[in-house]
Amino acid sequence: MPASTTLTATSLHAGYPGEQVLQGIDLTFSAGDPPLGLLGPSGAGKTTLLASLSGEHIPDAGEVTWNGRRVSKLRGKDRKTFRAAVRFVSQYAMTISDPRETVRSRLELAAKVARKGGRTHSVSAAEMLESVGLAEHFLPRTMRTLSGGEIQRVALATALATRPELLVLDEPLTAVDPNARGRIAATLAATIQRLGIGTLIASHDVELLQRLCPQIVFLGDGRLLARGTLSEVLAQTEHEPIRELAEANPAAVRRFR
Numbered sequence: 399m400p401a402s403t404t405l406t407a408t409s410l411h412a413g414y415p416g417e418q419v420l421q422g423i424d425l426t427f428s429a430g431d432p433p434l435g436l437l438g439p440s441g442a443g444k445t446t447l448l449a450s451l452s453g454e455h456i457p458d459a460g461e462v463t464w465n466g467r468r469v470s471k472l473r474g475k476d477r478k479t480f481r482a483a484v485r486f487v488s489q490y491a492m493t494i495s496d497p498r499e500t501v502r503s504r505l506e507l508a509a510k511v512a513r514k515g516g517r518t519h520s521v522s523a524a525e526m527l528e529s530v531g532l533a534e535h536f537l538p539r540t541m542r543t544l545s546g547g548e549i550q551r552v553a554l555a556t557a558l559a560t561r562p563e564l565l566v567l568d569e570p571l572t573a574v575d576p577n578a579r580g581r582i583a584a585t586l587a588a589t590i591q592r593l594g595i596g597t598l599i600a601s602h603d604v605e606l607l608q609r610l611c612p613q614i615v616f617l618g619d620g621r622l623l624a625r626g627t628l629s630e631v632l633a634q635t636e637h638e639p640i641r642e643l644a645e646a647n648p649a650a651v652r653r654f655r
Contacts (some may be wrong), residue, residue, distance in 0.1 A: 403429040403563040403596070405451060405469075405484060408443045409460035412443075419443040420450070421620040422460070429563040429596045433587070435611030436600040436629065439639055442617045445598045451598075452486045453477075482512050485557040488568040492550075496540045501527070501544075501552055502537040512560035526555040528567055529589035531582040533615050546573035551582065558589060565590070567596045571606060579586055583609045604628065604647055 410423040414446040420443050420469045427434050438444055449455035453469035462469045464480055470482050503536055505523040524534040530551040536544075546554065550573045557565060570586075571579050587610050590597050601607055607614055607628060614631045618639030635641040 403465060403483065405461050405462070405464050405564050405596075405598075407451060407460065408448070410447075410450060411459040411613075412446050412455060412457040416456075419446045419620055420457075423447060423617075423622060425615065425622065427564065427596045430594045430615065431596045433590060433597040433599055433611045435607035435614040435628070436598060436605060436617060437602075437643075438512075438617035439643060440602070442639065443620055444617055445568070447617065448486065448488075448566055448600060451566060452484075457582050462554070478511075478514060478652055479516060482514070482516070482560050484564040485560055485562040486561055486564070486566045486568075487553050487557045487570060491632050497540065497542050499530075499541045500537070501539050501541065501616050503633075504552060504556055505537075508556045508559040517551060520600050521559070521561060523555075523559065525588075526559045527552075529558055529585055530554045531578065531585055547571075550574060553588065558593070560593075561593060567597065567599045567601075569603070570599065571603070572601075576633065578607060579603075580609065586610070601632050639653055 404426055404640070406426040407423050410420055411418065413419040413624065418488060435448070436444055437638070446455060450457050453472060456470050460636070464472075464484060467476075469480065502523055526609065527534060527536055532548065534549055536548070539550065541552070550571065553627060554567070554570060569580060574582060583606055599610055612627065613625065614628050615622050616631050616637075618637060621636045623640060624634045632640065632644050635644055
């Protein structure tokens with residue numbers, strides 16, 4: 399997997415009519431990099447940033463590029479190639495329109511889409527399920543019989559089934575039982591490292607980011623206010639959004655100092 403595969407936001411300004419959300423964001427991550435965490439309070443602009451990275455939201459100024467090509471300009475085959483190489487998984491990633499759809503058919507469809515995007519691989523559906531803490535016996539289950547946490551894990555497995563070069567996760571384990579999150583996070587981290595997938599993880603879950611991400615960027619007031627280890631970021635309380643998060647999570651601050 400080429401280490402040069404990179405997604406970059408440069409001087410990114412984005413928002414909506416009458417509302418400026420992002421103000422000059424510079425962010426980059428590449429295949430082979432350790433996972434990067436994106437932390438910030440609700441309303442900070444994480445969703446707008448991820449939508450801009452995917453090309454679903456057109457920035458007001460600045461640009462998002464994938465290997466030097468502007469993402470918002472990709473069309474046709476190039477767009478399909480991008481969507482196979484760079485996978486976006488939101489906490490609401492799974493819509494179930496066919497009551498007969500199974501976990502196996504969902505994963506096989508993802509692999510088919512990947513092949514059309516030029517991404518062939520030999521990783522089995524069972525291996526992808528294992529990477530998110532689900533056993534092989536889930537393959538014949540229909541999607542509508544799964545719990546919210548199981549659906550969320552299948553969404554992750556579906557993204558991994560394409561063997562992406564880059565992976566963007568938005569609150570990836572919110573519906574998963576807290577007792578299982580640590581185990582799944584460890585397995586997911588090992589899979590990401592083994593496959594060399596550059597990963598950006600946006601989450602409110604401070605402990606999850608600590609487990610998965612050696613480096614954290616903090617988004618507040620439309621800007622990236624801090625970057626470093628989680629303890630380094632939480633220590634920068636001169637920024638009001640960081641101070642407010644630290645005050646709201648005193649146990650986490652003590653734990654990660």
